[in-house]
Amino acid sequence: MPLKIVSDARAVGIAVVLSMLLLLAACSKAPPQVPGEMKVPVSVVTVQPQRVDIYDELPGRVDAIEDAEIRARVNGVVTRIDFDQGSRVKEGQLLFTIDPAPYIAARDQAAAQLKQAQANVLSAHSLAERYARLVKVNAVSRQDYDNAVAQNGQAVAAVAAAKAALETARINLGYTKVVSPIDGRTGKALVTVGALVSASAATQLATVQRIDRVYVDLTRSTVELLKLRRALANGQLTSSAGGAAKAVAILEDGSRYAHEGKLLFAGISVDPTTGQVNLRAEFPNPEGLLLPGMYVRVELEQGVNDAALMVPRQAVQRSADGLSTLMLVDDGKVAPRAVELGQAVHGQWIVTKGLKAGDVVIVAGFQKIRPGAPVAPEPWNPSK
Numbered sequence: 001m002p003l004k005i006v007s008d009a010r011a012v013g014i015a016v017v018l019s020m021l022l023l024l025a026a027c028s029k030a031p032p033q034v035p036g037e038m039k040v041p042v043s044v045v046t047v048q049p050q051r052v053d054i055y056d057e058l059p060g061r062v063d064a065i066e067d068a069e070i071r072a073r074v075n076g077v078v079t080r081i082d083f084d085q086g087s088r089v090k091e092g093q094l095l096f097t098i099d100p101a102p103y104i105a106a107r108d109q110a111a112a113q114l115k116q117a118q119a120n121v122l123s124a125h126s127l128a129e130r131y132a133r134l135v136k137v138n139a140v141s142r143q144d145y146d147n148a149v150a151q152n153g154q155a156v157a158a159v160a161a162a163k164a165a166l167e168t169a170r171i172n173l174g175y176t177k178v179v180s181p182i183d184g185r186t187g188k189a190l191v192t193v194g195a196l197v198s199a200s201a202a203t204q205l206a207t208v209q210r211i212d213r214v215y216v217d218l219t220r221s222t223v224e225l226l227k228l229r230r231a232l233a234n235g236q237l238t239s240s241a242g243g244a245a246k247a248v249a250i251l252e253d254g255s256r257y258a259h260e261g262k263l264l265f266a267g268i269s270v271d272p273t274t275g276q277v278n279l280r281a282e283f284p285n286p287e288g289l290l291l292p293g294m295y296v297r298v299e300l301e302q303g304v305n306d307a308a309l310m311v312p313r314q315a316v317q318r319s320a321d322g323l324s325t326l327m328l329v330d331d332g333k334v335a336p337r338a339v340e341l342g343q344a345v346h347g348q349w350i351v352t353k354g355l356k357a358g359d360v361v362i363v364a365g366f367q368k369i370r371p372g373a374p375v376a377p378e379p380w381n382p383s384k
Protein backbone atom coordinates (compact mmCIF):
# COMPACT_ATOMS: atom_id res chain seq x y z
CA MET A 1 0.00 0.00 0.00
CA PRO A 2 2.70 2.59 0.80
CA LEU A 3 4.43 1.72 -2.47
CA LYS A 4 1.31 2.64 -4.47
CA ILE A 5 1.00 6.03 -2.77
CA VAL A 6 4.60 6.89 -3.60
CA SER A 7 4.09 5.90 -7.22
CA ASP A 8 0.97 8.08 -7.51
CA ALA A 9 2.79 11.08 -6.02
CA ARG A 10 5.68 10.63 -8.39
CA ALA A 11 3.31 10.47 -11.34
CA VAL A 12 1.60 13.68 -10.26
CA GLY A 13 4.96 15.45 -9.92
CA ILE A 14 6.04 14.32 -13.36
CA ALA A 15 2.78 15.55 -14.82
CA VAL A 16 3.23 18.97 -13.21
CA VAL A 17 6.78 19.29 -14.53
CA LEU A 18 5.67 18.31 -18.04
CA SER A 19 2.85 20.86 -17.92
CA MET A 20 5.25 23.60 -16.93
CA LEU A 21 7.67 22.65 -19.72
CA LEU A 22 4.83 22.70 -22.27
CA LEU A 23 3.70 26.10 -21.00
CA LEU A 24 7.22 27.53 -21.29
CA ALA A 25 7.58 26.10 -24.79
CA ALA A 26 4.29 27.70 -25.83
CA CYS A 27 5.42 31.07 -24.45
CA SER A 28 8.75 30.86 -26.28
CA LYS A 29 6.94 30.28 -29.60
CA ALA A 30 4.85 33.46 -29.29
CA PRO A 31 5.84 35.96 -32.08
CA PRO A 32 8.04 38.81 -30.79
CA GLN A 33 7.03 42.48 -31.17
CA VAL A 34 8.69 44.03 -34.23
CA PRO A 35 9.81 47.61 -33.47
CA GLY A 36 9.81 48.49 -37.18
CA GLU A 37 6.07 48.10 -37.35
CA MET A 38 5.64 51.25 -35.26
CA LYS A 39 4.95 54.45 -37.23
CA VAL A 40 7.96 56.72 -36.99
CA PRO A 41 7.22 60.47 -36.97
CA VAL A 42 8.90 62.35 -39.86
CA SER A 43 8.78 65.94 -41.09
CA VAL A 44 7.55 66.35 -44.66
CA VAL A 45 6.79 68.95 -47.33
CA THR A 46 4.26 68.61 -50.13
CA VAL A 47 5.80 69.68 -53.42
CA GLN A 48 3.89 72.26 -55.45
CA PRO A 49 4.96 74.17 -58.59
CA GLN A 50 6.11 77.72 -57.91
CA ARG A 51 7.48 80.67 -59.85
CA VAL A 52 11.21 81.12 -59.18
CA ASP A 53 13.82 83.57 -60.42
CA ILE A 54 16.80 81.52 -61.57
CA TYR A 55 20.29 82.76 -60.71
CA ASP A 56 23.69 81.45 -61.76
CA GLU A 57 26.65 81.92 -59.42
CA LEU A 58 29.82 83.16 -61.11
CA PRO A 59 33.28 84.17 -59.81
CA GLY A 60 34.39 87.77 -60.25
CA ARG A 61 36.85 90.53 -59.34
CA VAL A 62 35.98 94.05 -58.28
CA ASP A 63 37.36 96.90 -60.37
CA ALA A 64 37.09 100.66 -59.88
CA ILE A 65 34.66 102.41 -62.17
CA GLU A 66 37.34 105.06 -62.79
CA ASP A 67 41.03 104.42 -62.13
CA ALA A 68 43.42 107.32 -62.76
CA GLU A 69 47.19 106.83 -62.57
CA ILE A 70 48.72 110.19 -61.67
CA ARG A 71 51.97 110.54 -63.65
CA ALA A 72 54.54 113.30 -64.18
CA ARG A 73 54.11 115.25 -67.42
CA VAL A 74 57.24 117.38 -66.98
CA ASN A 75 60.72 116.73 -65.63
CA GLY A 76 61.64 118.11 -62.24
CA VAL A 77 61.95 117.72 -58.51
CA VAL A 78 58.86 117.25 -56.31
CA THR A 79 58.77 120.17 -53.89
CA ARG A 80 55.47 119.49 -52.11
CA ILE A 81 52.80 116.81 -51.55
CA ASP A 82 49.51 118.66 -51.31
CA PHE A 83 47.02 115.93 -50.22
CA ASP A 84 46.40 113.55 -47.33
CA GLN A 85 47.19 110.04 -48.45
CA GLY A 86 44.11 107.81 -48.56
CA SER A 87 41.72 110.78 -48.53
CA ARG A 88 38.91 111.73 -50.87
CA VAL A 89 39.82 114.30 -53.49
CA LYS A 90 37.86 116.34 -56.00
CA GLU A 91 38.49 116.76 -59.69
CA GLY A 92 41.08 119.53 -60.15
CA GLN A 93 42.37 119.33 -56.57
CA LEU A 94 46.14 119.91 -56.22
CA LEU A 95 48.08 116.73 -55.38
CA PHE A 96 51.79 117.45 -56.06
CA THR A 97 53.97 120.45 -56.87
CA ILE A 98 57.03 120.05 -59.09
CA ASP A 99 59.72 122.76 -58.95
CA PRO A 100 58.33 125.45 -61.32
CA ALA A 101 61.45 127.67 -61.56
CA PRO A 102 62.85 126.39 -64.88
CA TYR A 103 59.38 126.47 -66.44
CA ILE A 104 58.77 130.04 -65.28
CA ALA A 105 62.04 130.98 -66.97
CA ALA A 106 61.05 129.12 -70.13
CA ARG A 107 57.71 130.92 -70.19
CA ASP A 108 59.36 134.33 -69.76
CA GLN A 109 61.84 133.54 -72.53
CA ALA A 110 59.03 132.50 -74.86
CA ALA A 111 57.16 135.73 -74.05
CA ALA A 112 60.27 137.79 -74.90
CA GLN A 113 60.74 135.93 -78.17
CA LEU A 114 57.13 136.68 -79.05
CA LYS A 115 57.68 140.40 -78.48
CA GLN A 116 60.80 140.29 -80.64
CA ALA A 117 58.90 138.54 -83.42
CA GLN A 118 56.09 141.06 -83.21
CA ALA A 119 58.61 143.91 -83.51
CA ASN A 120 60.21 142.24 -86.54
CA VAL A 121 56.89 141.87 -88.26
CA LEU A 122 56.21 145.59 -87.98
CA SER A 123 59.56 146.41 -89.63
CA ALA A 124 59.09 143.81 -92.35
CA HIS A 125 55.55 144.97 -93.07
CA SER A 126 56.63 148.61 -93.40
CA LEU A 127 59.46 147.68 -95.78
CA ALA A 128 57.15 145.60 -97.93
CA GLU A 129 54.64 148.45 -98.22
CA ARG A 130 57.41 150.98 -99.12
CA TYR A 131 58.85 148.72 -101.82
CA ALA A 132 55.37 148.21 -103.22
CA ARG A 133 55.16 151.93 -104.02
CA LEU A 134 58.73 152.18 -105.30
CA VAL A 135 58.54 149.20 -107.61
CA LYS A 136 55.71 150.90 -109.48
CA VAL A 137 58.05 153.74 -110.53
CA ASN A 138 61.01 151.41 -111.02
CA ALA A 139 62.81 152.96 -108.03
CA VAL A 140 63.70 149.48 -106.76
CA SER A 141 64.15 146.25 -108.56
CA ARG A 142 61.45 143.67 -108.75
CA GLN A 143 63.75 141.24 -106.92
CA ASP A 144 64.15 143.59 -103.97
CA TYR A 145 60.40 143.95 -103.75
CA ASP A 146 59.85 140.19 -103.80
CA ASN A 147 62.44 139.75 -101.04
CA ALA A 148 60.70 142.35 -98.86
CA VAL A 149 57.34 140.62 -99.30
CA ALA A 150 58.90 137.27 -98.40
CA GLN A 151 60.56 138.70 -95.30
CA ASN A 152 57.21 140.12 -94.21
CA GLY A 153 55.60 136.69 -94.53
CA GLN A 154 58.43 135.08 -92.60
CA ALA A 155 58.02 137.65 -89.83
CA VAL A 156 54.31 136.93 -89.59
CA ALA A 157 55.06 133.17 -89.38
CA ALA A 158 57.67 133.83 -86.69
CA VAL A 159 55.03 135.59 -84.60
CA ALA A 160 52.72 132.56 -84.88
CA ALA A 161 55.58 130.23 -83.88
CA ALA A 162 56.47 132.45 -80.93
CA LYS A 163 52.86 132.41 -79.75
CA ALA A 164 52.81 128.60 -79.93
CA ALA A 165 56.10 128.41 -78.02
CA LEU A 166 54.71 130.70 -75.34
CA GLU A 167 51.57 128.54 -75.06
CA THR A 168 53.71 125.40 -74.75
CA ALA A 169 55.76 127.05 -72.01
CA ARG A 170 52.59 127.99 -70.16
CA ILE A 171 51.24 124.43 -70.46
CA ASN A 172 54.48 122.95 -69.13
CA LEU A 173 54.42 125.42 -66.26
CA GLY A 174 50.86 124.33 -65.51
CA TYR A 175 52.00 120.69 -65.42
CA THR A 176 54.17 121.52 -62.41
CA LYS A 177 50.87 121.67 -60.50
CA VAL A 178 49.73 118.03 -60.58
CA VAL A 179 45.96 117.84 -60.02
CA SER A 180 43.44 115.02 -59.78
CA PRO A 181 41.60 114.34 -63.06
CA ILE A 182 38.61 112.73 -61.28
CA ASP A 183 36.67 112.67 -58.03
CA GLY A 184 37.79 109.69 -55.97
CA ARG A 185 39.95 108.30 -53.21
CA THR A 186 43.72 108.43 -53.28
CA GLY A 187 46.12 105.67 -52.39
CA LYS A 188 49.58 106.21 -51.01
CA ALA A 189 52.01 108.71 -52.54
CA LEU A 190 54.49 106.77 -54.68
CA VAL A 191 57.16 109.49 -54.50
CA THR A 192 58.46 111.72 -51.74
CA VAL A 193 59.42 115.39 -51.58
CA GLY A 194 62.78 115.78 -53.29
CA ALA A 195 62.25 112.95 -55.75
CA LEU A 196 63.25 113.59 -59.36
CA VAL A 197 60.41 112.72 -61.72
CA SER A 198 60.49 112.40 -65.48
CA ALA A 199 57.99 113.06 -68.22
CA SER A 200 59.77 110.72 -70.65
CA ALA A 201 59.59 107.85 -68.13
CA ALA A 202 56.04 108.88 -67.09
CA THR A 203 56.90 108.52 -63.41
CA GLN A 204 53.79 107.44 -61.47
CA LEU A 205 53.10 109.67 -58.48
CA ALA A 206 49.86 108.23 -57.07
CA THR A 207 46.54 106.59 -57.97
CA VAL A 208 43.05 108.01 -57.64
CA GLN A 209 40.10 105.62 -57.87
CA ARG A 210 36.41 106.29 -57.98
CA ILE A 211 34.63 103.55 -56.02
CA ASP A 212 31.21 104.99 -55.17
CA ARG A 213 30.16 102.60 -57.92
CA VAL A 214 32.27 99.61 -58.96
CA TYR A 215 32.51 97.07 -61.75
CA VAL A 216 32.68 93.32 -61.13
CA ASP A 217 34.30 91.42 -64.00
CA LEU A 218 32.91 87.89 -64.33
CA THR A 219 33.66 84.79 -66.37
CA ARG A 220 31.28 82.08 -67.54
CA SER A 221 32.04 78.83 -69.34
CA THR A 222 30.61 78.27 -72.80
CA VAL A 223 28.96 75.05 -71.53
CA GLU A 224 26.88 77.00 -68.99
CA LEU A 225 26.03 79.59 -71.64
CA LEU A 226 24.76 76.93 -74.04
CA LYS A 227 22.63 75.30 -71.30
CA LEU A 228 21.03 78.65 -70.52
CA ARG A 229 20.24 79.37 -74.15
CA ARG A 230 18.71 75.91 -74.63
CA ALA A 231 16.56 76.34 -71.50
CA LEU A 232 15.29 79.67 -72.83
CA ALA A 233 14.71 78.19 -76.29
CA ASN A 234 12.69 75.15 -75.15
CA GLY A 235 10.60 77.11 -72.64
CA GLN A 236 12.07 75.74 -69.40
CA LEU A 237 12.99 79.33 -68.57
CA THR A 238 11.49 82.62 -69.66
CA SER A 239 13.41 85.87 -69.98
CA SER A 240 13.25 88.24 -67.03
CA ALA A 241 11.24 91.40 -67.52
CA GLY A 242 12.65 94.85 -66.87
CA GLY A 243 15.75 95.05 -69.07
CA ALA A 244 19.18 94.39 -67.57
CA ALA A 245 19.63 91.20 -65.54
CA LYS A 246 19.86 91.65 -61.77
CA ALA A 247 23.04 90.70 -59.90
CA VAL A 248 23.65 89.92 -56.21
CA ALA A 249 27.19 89.82 -54.81
CA ILE A 250 28.36 87.24 -52.24
CA LEU A 251 31.28 88.57 -50.20
CA GLU A 252 34.35 86.58 -49.16
CA ASP A 253 32.91 85.92 -45.69
CA GLY A 254 29.79 84.37 -47.25
CA SER A 255 27.48 87.31 -46.49
CA ARG A 256 25.24 88.81 -49.15
CA TYR A 257 26.04 92.35 -50.27
CA ALA A 258 23.20 94.70 -49.38
CA HIS A 259 23.00 96.56 -52.71
CA GLU A 260 21.69 94.93 -55.86
CA GLY A 261 23.63 95.41 -59.09
CA LYS A 262 22.93 94.87 -62.77
CA LEU A 263 24.63 93.19 -65.71
CA LEU A 264 26.15 95.72 -68.11
CA PHE A 265 27.20 93.42 -70.93
CA ALA A 266 28.17 89.87 -71.89
CA GLY A 267 31.13 89.34 -74.19
CA ILE A 268 30.54 88.31 -77.80
CA SER A 269 33.76 86.30 -78.10
CA VAL A 270 35.35 83.42 -76.20
CA ASP A 271 38.82 83.55 -74.67
CA PRO A 272 40.62 80.74 -76.56
CA THR A 273 43.00 80.05 -73.65
CA THR A 274 40.28 79.51 -71.01
CA GLY A 275 37.10 78.79 -72.97
CA GLN A 276 35.36 81.48 -70.95
CA VAL A 277 33.11 84.39 -71.89
CA ASN A 278 33.68 87.70 -70.09
CA LEU A 279 30.84 89.62 -68.45
CA ARG A 280 30.71 92.83 -66.45
CA ALA A 281 28.25 93.87 -63.73
CA GLU A 282 27.95 97.20 -61.96
CA PHE A 283 27.16 97.70 -58.26
CA PRO A 284 26.53 100.78 -56.12
CA ASN A 285 29.14 101.05 -53.37
CA PRO A 286 28.15 103.91 -51.03
CA GLU A 287 29.84 102.39 -47.95
CA GLY A 288 33.02 101.47 -49.84
CA LEU A 289 32.79 97.77 -48.87
CA LEU A 290 33.73 96.58 -52.36
CA LEU A 291 37.39 97.36 -53.01
CA PRO A 292 39.27 97.03 -56.31
CA GLY A 293 40.87 93.60 -56.59
CA MET A 294 38.47 91.95 -54.11
CA TYR A 295 37.21 88.45 -54.99
CA VAL A 296 33.45 87.99 -54.92
CA ARG A 297 30.86 85.58 -56.26
CA VAL A 298 27.89 87.01 -58.09
CA GLU A 299 24.43 85.49 -58.43
CA LEU A 300 23.39 86.59 -61.91
CA GLU A 301 19.74 86.48 -62.91
CA GLN A 302 19.19 84.05 -65.80
CA GLY A 303 15.44 83.90 -66.24
CA VAL A 304 12.21 82.71 -64.61
CA ASN A 305 10.99 79.13 -64.07
CA ASP A 306 7.20 79.40 -63.83
CA ALA A 307 6.65 75.83 -62.55
CA ALA A 308 9.69 74.88 -60.50
CA LEU A 309 9.48 71.86 -58.15
CA MET A 310 11.69 72.64 -55.15
CA VAL A 311 12.78 70.71 -52.06
CA PRO A 312 14.94 71.80 -49.09
CA ARG A 313 18.63 70.97 -49.33
CA GLN A 314 18.49 68.59 -46.35
CA ALA A 315 15.87 66.45 -48.07
CA VAL A 316 18.37 65.27 -50.69
CA GLN A 317 20.27 62.06 -49.92
CA ARG A 318 23.49 61.19 -51.76
CA SER A 319 24.21 57.57 -52.59
CA ALA A 320 27.67 56.02 -52.76
CA ASP A 321 27.67 56.32 -56.57
CA GLY A 322 26.90 60.03 -56.35
CA LEU A 323 23.24 59.85 -57.37
CA SER A 324 20.60 62.00 -55.68
CA THR A 325 17.67 60.39 -53.89
CA LEU A 326 14.58 61.68 -52.11
CA MET A 327 12.57 59.77 -49.51
CA LEU A 328 8.86 60.08 -50.30
CA VAL A 329 5.79 59.05 -48.31
CA ASP A 330 3.65 56.77 -50.48
CA ASP A 331 0.58 55.14 -48.92
CA GLY A 332 1.98 55.83 -45.45
CA LYS A 333 5.31 54.14 -46.12
CA VAL A 334 8.82 55.28 -47.08
CA ALA A 335 9.48 55.10 -50.82
CA PRO A 336 12.94 56.13 -52.15
CA ARG A 337 12.94 58.04 -55.44
CA ALA A 338 15.96 58.78 -57.66
CA VAL A 339 15.90 62.37 -58.93
CA GLU A 340 17.91 64.80 -61.01
CA LEU A 341 18.72 68.20 -59.52
CA GLY A 342 19.00 71.55 -61.19
CA GLN A 343 20.19 74.74 -59.55
CA ALA A 344 20.15 75.63 -55.87
CA VAL A 345 18.01 78.68 -55.12
CA HIS A 346 17.80 80.23 -51.63
CA GLY A 347 18.61 77.03 -49.76
CA GLN A 348 16.46 74.74 -51.93
CA TRP A 349 17.16 72.45 -54.86
CA ILE A 350 15.16 72.61 -58.07
CA VAL A 351 14.25 69.04 -59.06
CA THR A 352 14.25 68.65 -62.84
CA LYS A 353 13.40 64.94 -63.08
CA GLY A 354 11.86 62.23 -60.90
CA LEU A 355 9.35 64.35 -58.95
CA LYS A 356 5.82 65.54 -59.62
CA ALA A 357 3.45 68.02 -58.07
CA GLY A 358 1.73 66.69 -54.94
CA ASP A 359 4.53 64.30 -53.91
CA VAL A 360 5.21 64.23 -50.15
CA VAL A 361 8.94 64.47 -49.44
CA ILE A 362 10.59 63.63 -46.12
CA VAL A 363 12.82 66.45 -44.87
CA ALA A 364 13.76 65.37 -41.32
CA GLY A 365 13.69 62.13 -39.31
CA PHE A 366 15.86 59.92 -41.51
CA GLN A 367 17.65 58.22 -38.61
CA LYS A 368 14.86 55.75 -37.77
CA ILE A 369 13.39 54.98 -41.18
CA ARG A 370 14.11 52.58 -44.01
CA PRO A 371 12.45 51.89 -47.38
CA GLY A 372 8.98 50.40 -46.82
CA ALA A 373 8.78 51.41 -43.16
CA PRO A 374 5.47 52.95 -42.00
CA VAL A 375 5.74 56.59 -40.98
CA ALA A 376 3.62 59.30 -39.41
CA PRO A 377 4.17 62.43 -41.52
CA GLU A 378 4.09 65.86 -39.88
CA PRO A 379 4.44 69.26 -41.63
CA TRP A 380 8.05 70.45 -41.64
CA ASN A 381 8.83 73.53 -39.57
CA PRO A 382 11.97 75.22 -41.00
CA SER A 383 12.50 77.22 -37.80
CA LYS A 384 13.17 74.12 -35.72
